[in-house]
Amino acid sequence: MMGVSHMTDTRFDVLGIGNAIVDVIAETGDDFLTANNLDKGAMCLVDEAEATRIYDGMGPGIEISGGSAANTIAGLAALGGKGCFIGKVRDDELGGVFAHDIRAQGVTFPTPVATEGPLTARSMVLVTPDAQRTMNTFLGAAIGLGVDDLNTDDVAAAKVTYLEGYLWDAPSGPALFTAAAEAAAKASREVSMTLSDQFCVDRHRDEFLAFIRAHVDIVFANEVEVKSLYQTENFDEAAAAMANDCKLAALTRSEKGSVVVSGSQRKSVEPVTADVVDTTGAGDLYAAGFLYGYTQGTSLDRAARIGGICAGEIISYLGARPHADLRALVTDNLG
Amino acid sequence: MMGVSHMTDTRFDVLGIGNAIVDVIAETGDDFLTANNLDKGAMCLVDEAEATRIYDGMGPGIEISGGSAANTIAGLAALGGKGCFIGKVRDDELGGVFAHDIRAQGVTFPTPVATEGPLTARSMVLVTPDAQRTMNTFLGAAIGLGVDDLNTDDVAAAKVTYLEGYLWDAPSGPALFTAAAEAAAKASREVSMTLSDQFCVDRHRDEFLAFIRAHVDIVFANEVEVKSLYQTENFDEAAAAMANDCKLAALTRSEKGSVVVSGSQRKSVEPVTADVVDTTGAGDLYAAGFLYGYTQGTSLDRAARIGGICAGEIISYLGARPHADLRALVTDNLG
Numbered sequence: 001m002m003g004v005s006h007m008t009d010t011r012f013d014v015l016g017i018g019n020a021i022v023d024v025i026a027e028t029g030d031d032f033l034t035a036n037n038l039d040k041g042a043m044c045l046v047d048e049a050e051a052t053r054i055y056d057g058m059g060p061g062i063e064i065s066g067g068s069a070a071n072t073i074a075g076l077a078a079l080g081g082k083g084c085f086i087g088k089v090r091d092d093e094l095g096g097v098f099a100h101d102i103r104a105q106g107v108t109f110p111t112p113v114a115t116e117g118p119l120t121a122r123s124m125v126l127v128t129p130d131a132q133r134t135m136n137t138f139l140g141a142a143i144g145l146g147v148d149d150l151n152t153d154d155v156a157a158a159k160v161t162y163l164e165g166y167l168w169d170a171p172s173g174p175a176l177f178t179a180a181a182e183a184a185a186k187a188s189r190e191v192s193m194t195l196s197d198q199f200c201v202d203r204h205r206d207e208f209l210a211f212i213r214a215h216v217d218i219v220f221a222n223e224v225e226v227k228s229l230y231q232t233e234n235f236d237e238a239a240a241a242m243a244n245d246c247k248l249a250a251l252t253r254s255e256k257g258s259v260v261v262s263g264s265q266r267k268s269v270e271p272v273t274a275d276v277v278d279t280t281g282a283g284d285l286y287a288a289g290f291l292y293g294y295t296q297g298t299s300l301d302r303a304a305r306i307g308g309i310c311a312g313e314i315i316s317y318l319g320a321r322p323h324a325d326l327r328a329l330v331t332d333n334l335g
Numbered sequence: 336m337m338g339v340s341h342m343t344d345t346r347f348d349v350l351g352i353g354n355a356i357v358d359v360i361a362e363t364g365d366d367f368l369t370a371n372n373l374d375k376g377a378m379c380l381v382d383e384a385e386a387t388r389i390y391d392g393m394g395p396g397i398e399i400s401g402g403s404a405a406n407t408i409a410g411l412a413a414l415g416g417k418g419c420f421i422g423k424v425r426d427d428e429l430g431g432v433f434a435h436d437i438r439a440q441g442v443t444f445p446t447p448v449a450t451e452g453p454l455t456a457r458s459m460v461l462v463t464p465d466a467q468r469t470m471n472t473f474l475g476a477a478i479g480l481g482v483d484d485l486n487t488d489d490v491a492a493a494k495v496t497y498l499e500g501y502l503w504d505a506p507s508g509p510a511l512f513t514a515a516a517e518a519a520a521k522a523s524r525e526v527s528m529t530l531s532d533q534f535c536v537d538r539h540r541d542e543f544l545a546f547i548r549a550h551v552d553i554v555f556a557n558e559v560e561v562k563s564l565y566q567t568e569n570f571d572e573a574a575a576a577m578a579n580d581c582k583l584a585a586l587t588r589s590e591k592g593s594v595v596v597s598g599s600q601r602k603s604v605e606p607v608t609a610d611v612v613d614t615t616g617a618g619d620l621y622a623a624g625f626l627y628g629y630t631q632g633t634s635l636d637r638a639a640r641i642g643g644i645c646a647g648e649i650i651s652y653l654g655a656r657p658h659a660d661l662r663a664l665v666t667d668n669l670g
Contacts, residue, residue, distance in 0.1 A: 060409070061439075062398070062654065064397045092428055093428040097359075100395075100396070104394045104395045105395050323653075
């Protein structure tokens with residue numbers, strides 16, 4: 001046949017694979033973290049009993065759909081991008097909430113719902129007065145995600161496949177990521193990955209490095225994570241090592257903004273000033289903005305600035321899903 | 336026996352009886368209200384099928400415990416008052432969220448959980464850009480609340496029993512309210528009631544009037560509701576009729592503040608200026624502040640001012656449960 005491209009039709013700008021989680025957010029004092037031995041700013045995995053214990057002790061909450069890659073894809077959709085999310089919930093009330101919210105944002109969410117096994121994953125997000133968030137996540141149904149849940153046609157139809165480092169904790173996570181990366185490569189698509197969390201990097205450092213070197217084009221990480229990956233205290237050294245291991249990396253540095261690293265190039269972008277209420281989702285929404293710009297073909301500098309605007313917006317209220325019209329916000333700020 | 340008072344020990348400042356509801360809040364455009372034939376600003380009862388239809392069509396949401404009297408009691412507790420709430424949830428995930436949140440606020444919540452029948456009540460709260468909220472409530476398990484769920488010792492132990500007009504829509508609502516009012520009278524306690532909503536007043540006008548005249552000491556209503564109760568367009572006329580039918584009424588008038596009515600006395604209190612995001616809970620938190628002041632023995636004027644501060648706070652963010660430290664807020668503003 002004539003005129004058949006080697007590329008599949010592009011149905012998605014970004015396909016994300018990650019933990020499908022509902023966040024339970026409560027404002028709390030530092031004393032609660034101390035009393036419960038919780039590391040401020042980190043994400044800690046807890047079992048159902050521990051989750052119940054923390055929930056029983058914490059203050060009144062707000063439930064809002066979350067999950068790192070899911071937040072990124074929801075943000076991409078809010079910007080006008082076409083997103084697909086692969087993640088596992090159960091057929092319970094919070095699973096229904098998760099599915100409703102991501103679809104209501106315009107995201108394709110094709111993963112079959114579990115009809116047995118653990119309940120939908122939830123993360124108790126404790127927000128202290130300094131706006132830092134400390135997360136205690138019961139992974140529940142989310143880590144039941146398996147290779148069978150991935151339709152490789154969806155991967156082939158996405159400009160970028162975005163992998164959430166946290167999912168490496170799921171039994172089938174590494175196999176699923178490898179299958180996704182191979183499907184993307186076969187379709188000449190790009191693979192992106194977020195390192196997710198410093199403790200996640202600690203748990204899986206060698207495997208992360210091997211996977212990135214073999215499969216990943218674009219890495220997202222914050223300063224702590226990238227330093228942890230290369231076990232160095234020097235950011236520039238970590239950035240140089242990162243540039244050596246992937247095509248492109250977007251490294252976020254909180255109040256110092258972000259740095260885009262590509263080969264020998266470094267582009268620093270100033271942060272957006274924001275009235276910080278809750279830092280949950282800052283990295284997720286940075287990735288949303290960056291990937292939106294990137295898949296629309298903007299410059300890396302502009303992509304990083306879109307990321308910064310989205311991160312600045314999400315930290316101005318509780319939760320990691322956009323309330324505001326992100327598209328209008330970007331247009332108002334960047335034209 | 337000597338020294339036994341006719342009064343039971345006071346364990347609660349206020350005991351509230353109402354619908355136990357989880358709010359599902361989404362920001363929406365006016366076009367969604369128009370397309371779904373929804374009356375802006377009102378609370379509309381929907382069945383499960385209609386609830387599902389609206390939920391499927393609405394945007395991504397936030398789940399937060401709600402229910403009018405429950406919000407009032409949660410607010411009272413946030414101010415430092417001792418509250419008890421009587422309301423029915425099911426043994427489902429949202430029921431667990433409701434019970435957690437109200438107890439985490441320090442409220443006693445003794446009502447047995449339903450183990451069968453409809454799911455925990457939920458209200459789809461649609462917030463338009465003008466900060467108005469339009470509610471579509473599936474009452475579910477909430478209207479299963481019956482006379483057996485009321486421990487009259489709890490009523491006797493509360494300075495004020497607060498009844499939510501909305502509960503008149505429950506099959507056992509009127510019988511439950513009568514039982515509560517009689518238990519309060521027997522213990523020389525006071526009874527308070529909120530008219531809840533103009534359409535609720537329309538549905539039950541004659542019964543509300545008869546109940547208020549027979550049993551209620553303190554009425555809470557907004558301007559539209561009190562005018563509807565007496566079927567007049569004239570606020571002063573409605574206020575005069577109200578004063579004739581109960582000992583004390585606190586009438587809220589949105590941007591005109593509130594008026595406290597007692598016999599021939601009228602005390603007007605200016606509103607608190609607020610950056611309005613979502614008006615959900617304004618009336619509930621006004622009642623919380625007023626009843627907190629009232630049960631602490633402050634002047635009616637000061638009670639109304641505390642109510643205004645709490646109402647001004649709750650409308651500055653999504654949802655009807657306090658995030659801020661209401662106690663500190665009142666102290667900062669009134670000393």
